Amino acid sequence: MNVEIITPDKELFNGEASSVIVPGSDGLLGILNDHAPLISSLTNGDVKLKTTDGEKTFTVNGGVVEVLNNKVMILAE
Template sequence: MILEIITPDNNVFEGEVSVVTLPGKNGEFQVLKDHAPLVSTLAKGNLTYEQGGSKGSLIVDGGVIEIVNNKVLVLAEAVLEA
């Protein structure tokens, strides 16, 4: 699936990933391929993903996520660490 992370300032990340773990307002949740369509808010916290056997991590300062047709779009208020 495709993960795209965007802030008001720039495109932070775009690429093919196998799993994404996100900081939801009601706790952490994970997204895998063929996840049902979803729109949700994000809390400040750690966003992690796996890409081709390697792992990536960054801290988002809240935002919104949309999942549709194996595309995970993260509209983050800010990315604090990459």
């Protein structure tokens, strides 16, 4: 699935990942291919991606995640 992580200042990541874990406001959310459509707010924490290059971690201070048609967009602070 395609993943984009964007902050007000820059794009942190844009590429393919096999799984994504985000700090949702009600707890951790795990996202895999063909996940149902979803919009959720994020709290402070780490976004973890599994890519072909290994695991990548990005720290966010809140934001929003949208999942739609195997695309994950994270608008982070």
